[in-house]
Amino acid sequence: MRWGPFLATLIGLAGASHISGAADAIWVAASSLEDGISPYCAGGQFPGPEWTGQADGQVDIKGTRLTYTSTSRAPSRSFTVDLKALQPDGSGKVVGKDDRNKEFYLTFEPGSGARPFHMTSAINSCRRVYTPRT
Numbered sequence: 001m002r003w004g005p006f007l008a009t010l011i012g013l014a015g016a017s018h019i020s021g022a023a024d025a026i027w028v029a030a031s032s033l034e035d036g037i038s039p040y041c042a043g044g045q046f047p048g049p050e051w052t053g054q055a056d057g058q059v060d061i062k063g064t065r066l067t068y069t070s071t072s073r074a075p076s077r078s079f080t081v082d083l084k085a086l087q088p089d090g091s092g093k094v095v096g097k098d099d100r101n102k103e104f105y106l107t108f109e110p111g112s113g114a115r116p117f118h119m120t121s122a123i124n125s126c127r128r129v130y131t132p133r134t
Helices: 001-023
Strands: 027-033 055-062 063-070 079-082 092-097 101-106 117-121 127-132
Touching: 055 092, 079 092
Parallel strands: none
Antiparallel strands: 027 055, 027 127, 055 063, 063 079, 092 101, 101 117, 117 127
């Protein structure tokens, strides 16, 4: 039996699981409207006010899944997205669906673990930023 290919495969799998485990993280995040002042996004072009206040929640990354659980009364938004579409450096955009089956997009800068990310809705131009709380 040839041990070289077997050991290479075993080492590769061990390395992949180590990378996945290293990305696991839990942190508290503050969510707020990116510009922070407009009660309507895109200068009032879209009906209904966007929540302009800060909302707190918990971000939990396990493997390639990110779950955000709101801990604030308003807005009470929680979601789970698959992070498989991110680039190897942690950057990129992923698509999720809310409880009304409407798409939203999360955008990440390079990195791993606790870091800011942005959410953009598919039905309006509102953009929220989720920032780790220190």
